[in-house]
Structures are given as C-alpha cells and as structure tokens.
Amino acid sequence: MSMNSVGRPTRPEAAADANDYVHPTLTGARGLLQDEALIFELDAWDKTGVDLPDAPAADDLGDLVRTSAIGLPGLSEPEAVRHYVRLSQKNHAIDLALYPLGSCTMKHNPRLNEKMARLPGFSDIHPLQPQSTVQGAIELMDRLAHWLKTLTGMPAVALSPKAGAHGELCGLLAIRAAHEANGQGHRKTVLAPTSAHGTNPATAAFCGYTVVEIAQTDDGRVDLADLEAKLGDHVAAIMVTNPNTCGLFERDVVEIARLTHAAGAYFYCDGANFNAIVGRVRPGDLGVDAMHINLHKTFSTPHGGGGPGAGPVVLSAALAPFAPTPWVVSHEHSFKLVEQAEGPAAQAFGRMSAFHGQMGMFVRAYAYMLSHGADGLRQVAEDAVLNANYIKARLSDLMSPAFPNGPCMHEALFDDAWLEGTGVTTLDFAKAMIDEGFHPMTMYFPLVVHGAMLIEPTETESKQELDRFVTALRALAGAAKGGDVERFKGAPYHAPLKRLDETLAARKPRLRWKPVAAAPLAAE
C-alpha cells in the first residue's frame, strides 16, 4: 500500500526551539545513535573486504575491457558490519513496536519462514536447471497454488506476478485477452471507486484503459446506482478492493458482481486486504473473476524496507485459459512446469517476467500456511478484525471515526474533523506519534476522507501492546485538544532527524553521491 502526500505540507515549518527538547551534542551522535557517513566518504577506494584467488589479466577481449575507474569503495568486514548496523538503528521496524500502517499489513514475520527459505534445496537451485532435478520445488509451487485456490474458492492461479501491482497488471491482461477472444475487444473502460489504491488506475491506464470513477455512498461503500449507471457495453472491468480501503466490507458485493457480469464486464478484486477475511470468506463465492494476493501481507513474508513482495493472481473459470506462462501441471508421480504456451494452452496472454515468480516468497508463505492451517488462518482474520474494532472503540470518543456506524474490518479509519481548531494537522499528529515510539498510521489515504488516518494493528498485536498504543494516542489527542501545539508542529523531536525538506529534494534532485564535493544543500 502507498500513502498519498497530496495536500500535506512537504517542507518543515520554522523549527520551534528544539533545544527545549534535545541538548545538542558536539559530534552529531546522540547516545546510541551514531552519525554515519556514506561509504563513499570513508576513503576506502583501494580496499576490499573479500579474499579472492589471483587471476591473470584478460588478454582476449581487446577494447571491450574496462580501463577507467569505476568508483566503488571497499569495506573490511568489521567496517561493513558497523556501517550497516549503525544505519539499521535509524529505522523503525515491526520487531520494535506496533506499526499501524493501514492497508500495508505490518504483522510479525515468523522466523521459521526465514529459516526454511534458506534451506539449500530452495535457496541454491537454479530456475533453469533440469525439471527432473527440482521436483520438490515444483511440487511446493503446486501445493501453494492448491492452498491459494482453496482459500479463495477460485479454480486457477497465476503464481508469477512479483508484487501486488504486478498482479493487478496480470489480472487486467487476462481480462483483456478474454474480451478479445470473445469479440469484446471494443471494451475500453475500467470502473474503480475514488477510494481505490493508486495502483488500480495506474495499472488500468497502462493497459490502455480509460478509468472512470464510481461514486461512494455516505457509509463508505460503492454506490450501486452510480455503478449501474456507468456500466455498459464499453466497460471491460470493475476494480474494487474488498474489504475496501476504508476498512469496510462491501455489503453489496454479490450485487456488484451480478450487475458487472450482466453488463458483460469482469470483476477484478484488489486483494490487498484479503488478510481480513482469509478462512472466513472465499472471494470466489462473491463473484470475483480475478484477485491478486499480496503474499507479503496476508501470508506474512517480510516487507524488507519496500520489497520484495509477491502477487499471485487467482482467476475464475472464464479467465483461467488466458493465464500467463509458466504454470504447474501435476502428473501421478511428477510435476511439470509449463514454460511455453502450445496447443490448447496457446491462449496464455504472455509472460509476466523471466523465470517462475518469487520462489523465496512462495517458500515463506507456504511455511506460514502449514504453521497456521485452515483453523489458524481463519483466526488470523478474526483477530485482525477484533484488534481493529478494539482500537476504533477505544479512540472514538476522542477522535472522529470516518464511518462510526457498524463494525470495521481489519483497519480503523478516522478523519481529521476532531482536530479542527486545534492548529494540529494529520501530518503533525503522525509525526508526534514518532516521538512516542510508534510508526505513524497511513495518512491522507484513502482520498475520500479528509485528513485520513488509517490504522491497521494486525492480528499479531497482544491486547497489552494495543493498550500501550491506545494510551499513547489518547495522551496525544488530549495534548492536541489541550493546546500543546508546539509538541506537534516541531515533531518529531526524538527521531534521528527532524522533519525533512521534501520540496528541496524534488526541486534540486541529488540522486547520488558525486566525487567532487558539492556545496551542502540548504533550504531556500
């Protein structure tokens, strides 16, 4: 999931007197926090941290040989370890504290999955070695596919997409191929609610579709009347997230699917929030034709500071013949990876990437599935929903829930109406959370809610940690309403850095270190 920064200030206001909060040090370090230079500033140009055998110069490549300097510093092992450990300590992480980024699903990543992904039989095998020598790997893909199909109630799955947005692309390409095969290639419109993730319209536009927005009702759901009015012979698909980005289940989803199918269009479901319903609801029972599953959300493969992810796409019977290569076919005693679409399978729309998908993520996700089982996965959804509703209940008297009536699903959405008149914005509030030891929630998304604050606690938080979080937020809300504006405007005071000047970064892009020392950037 992503956060939108439209409408929020991207440049810090004049700092309040920071020294009220932090006494400056002489070195730039602050206790355990070291001030760490770039590797390019360590004068390590002629060093290396590896020990390699000697080899003669290449005398057979003539002018192809690189003679100019490359410009890469080398660190010894202790230098490298220290550099990266120092840097690591400037990151917030789920292992440190609750990380309530709505729509991103920051849950605990079981370490067993890391151990399994490192078994040499998974980590040290090549995608193009003979299939007879990787039968266990192909069987694992087949089993993962079986779990995904069973959990979603869908007959087919394309495993190869590398992330959620890549899965969206895969789903829309299957839809396009199906329309073209059925003489419906003239359908060039995709309908999506205003509350959709940015990837939805971006993906649709990429496929040459025009995106038309569907209105939303006052209770945060798709407006059926507006949907019906906009459906027609020109519509290829609708893209609806369910549970949606407001953290609500689309009550009318069965009717949405019926109307969509009656108009000859397909129903693409953004499965980013599948973690809220896994084991309790099968999207196949709702009339969905295609849905990506973010293995890094629902099945807890680590986010790694922004990837890698994995985005397998489950497909309905109508779309299954158009799935991209490769796929797995199981025989009685063996498994085959089909890499070329031939004969009756030739309707495949193509290939999403080289090789077979994010195998390292498949191993982790499958280990997670085996650990949790059908019963445990159901409880994942239940606990995620329970925790979000608990937070919503505990904060609703101080903050303003965007949709107060009825339960939410796995995330609680608040607007900024409660901050009116305090001089504190959603951004300020988020930055003050950093000082209290928590990562901010997703803010200013979804776009349909003013100053949105989207809180997703996930199922792996204990009641004790939830209470710690709630206590901190209640204290902050009290401070905002009590006029302690200073606490918010200059926040964060206790992070490695104060607010950063994003405007300056965009106006004078400095995207790499350069050997000739440039003048330090300074705000204008």
Next chain:
Amino acid sequence: MLGVIGAESIDELFVDVPAVARRAEPVDLPFHAGELEVEREMLGLSRRNRSASEGPFFVGAGAYRHHVPATVDHIIQRSEFLTSYTPYQPEIAQGTLQVLFEFQTQVAALTGMEVANASLYDGSTAAAEAVMMATRVTRRNKAVLSGGVHPQYVGTVETLAHAAGVATDRLAPAIDAEDAVIAAIDADTACVVVQTPNVFGTATDVSKIAAAAQAAGALLIVVTTEAVSYGLLKSPGEMGADIVVAEGQSIGNGLNFGGPYVGLFACKEKYVRQAPGRLCGETVDAEGRRGFVLTLSTREQHIRRDKATSNICTNSGLCALAFSIHMSLLGEKGLRQLALVNHQKAKTLRDALAAVPGVQILTPRFFNEFAIKVPGNAAELVETLAANGVIAGVPFSRLDPAAGLDDVLLVAVTETTPDADIALFSKALSKVLAQ
C-alpha cells in the same frame, strides 16, 4: 475486548458479509502444525531438489551462482531492515534511505550512467519498464530488440509493450549480431534493445549502435543479465547507452529458483523524470542536517494515479540491500578481481569443452558464459548428463523452442566452480557423446 467493542461475538464483526458467503467452518485444508512438523515437511520437499553445491553445475542464462559473503545474510536479517516498510516516514527510516542512496550511487557507477533508481522487481521487468519509458521520452511507438536479448526478457517486454499498444520488432536469435538492430531502426523507433554479454554470452561494443540509434532520434537500451561482468567489461554508459537495465542477482543474492531478484535501472539524468520506480534523494532536515527522502514521487502511482510513469509500488528493497552490502565488501578492487576469476574459469571451461570431439564453441567473445554446439539435441543431452550427476547448462530450446537451435547449449561458470568440476563435465560429456 468484545465487551469494549460492544459485540456479543466475533461473528457480529463480520455482519456485513452477505449470508451466502459466510463460512461457518474452516476450509478443507490441514489444520495448524508445530514448528517441528513444518520444518520436517519443508525439509522433505527441499531434499527433492538437487542444489547447485551438490556437484558439477554450469547453469546461467540470466541467473548466476556466486559466493555471497556470510556478512550479507547476517545484515539483511536484522529486524530493522527485514521488518520495516517502504520509507514513507523518513525521520525513522534513514537507515533504509541511506542504503538506497548508496545503492543508487553504486549502480550508477557500475553501469557508467548518471543516475539510477532504487531498484525494480528484476532484470526482465526492468527491461520492459525501460521500453515503456523510451516511448514516453521519444513519443514514438516501436521497440527493436536484438536477437541476443534473453528470450524470456523478450517475452516480458512483449507482454507489457503489447498491453500498452507499443509495437515490437524482435530480430531472429543470433549469437553475434547485436549490430543488426541498426538496419531495423526507422522513424517510428522509440528504442533499440541490445544485450551485452548477450544470452549466448557474446560481449559487444555497442558504441556504433548508440550512435546510430541516437542519430535516428531513438534511445539505446542496454540489458545485462550478469552484473559481475561490469567488473571486467566496458560499461554501457561508456559506450553511449541512454538507459541501462540489469539483473542484479549475481551480487549479494542467491539463485532462489528464479526470485526474488533485483532489477537495476540507470539512465541519463535528463530522462529521470520519465523513469519508473522509486528514487531516493538527498535533502536536509529542519535543522539543516543531511538526510534522505523518496523523491520525484509526482511520477508515481500513489500521487499521479492513471497518469503515473508506471504502476510500480513495491521495489526489491531487501535484495537491493544485499546487493549493496556485497558490493561494499567487494569494492572496485574486489569486483575487478572477481570478474577476472570468472573470466579465467570460463576460458578453462572453453578449452576443456573444445577438446571434446563433436563439440563446437560458438561464442566469439565472452565473460563467464558461452554457447556450444553439440551433436544432436541439447535438451536430451542435459537430461542424460543430469542423470550422470552433471548439471550441464541450459539448452537454448528451453528458452525459445521455435528458434531452431536445438543443438545449442548455454554453459556458465563462476568463481564457485572448482576446476575439478570442469574436468568432470568434459569427461562426462565425452563419454555421453561417444555412446
């Protein structure tokens, strides 16, 4: 907790789910299992795979088995890197952001380009993104691909290009003919895509292609699938490339049966506002201290939605970190040495295989991988050799069955290949071919 919420049961929280879709019972899959049981099950599956370390192994064609220092895996498993999200709150993500800034600088230096992004999914999707970027820069609508581009990269480019209505002209697979793209450039050509070393291992000076493409108003996109080659071969930037895309797996990342990998993406600075993916840039905080943020995000889907340069949200952060740590340990000195060792090993393999009756070396200039012609069907030969304990390489027909190159085998070595394994390979090959 239910009491605080004011609900009688968990089921009440799912009240918005239509009755027809509510499942009273778990789905038909096994129930939960303990860590010991899961480990046993996974170990069983893993043992039915023959890992590269088990014996002679010569597979490349876009993924390469290199030695990764133990430090790399130790650091990428630190909680602060492993379990953090995209650095959207820069004040508490300077660790990830500084790594990305260093990574971008390393990639720019390696490829010889002015700027690089914070990584894409892998080399093949990076190639597809580069083609789409070239159409935006030139406002033209056709891509010409050489016969040396990895066929699965071609497939990936075609999928994305055709989805977006961009035409592709892919030349027939050829071992040493990157220059042939020059004749295919016309007024509609947005870009030419060439690969060096190409899928057959052939290294090419692409300067002439760069000049021809640019003279015709098109961009040159250079693809590299073996990033270690940058330690020995002239960089694409030095040869005039406009955009460079590469698979970065070779540095810091294991084979992992094909993923996750890390796509490297670099270009000339004047095109950066059309680039896909995340970019990390330098700035200052409210007290004037240096810091880093994600920047130029007005190109991206979360701001621009249907006008974005790409739909990409996720990158390959942890794999980029692994790349950057390994690269920092190597340094320029270590990288050059590593590249030389690879090249020397390849020459040893070439000499060994050239001595096998019936085998012909096809690749004229190579880094650590080359193509050989074998008598008969290469795919069958690979299966026979696998049964004899030697994983011999990739039959070209597996990548492109329609090319009519059924007797072509791609073989690769790295610093991890002992000379004894090279001897075993040539011996087994001689024996099988003599039968």
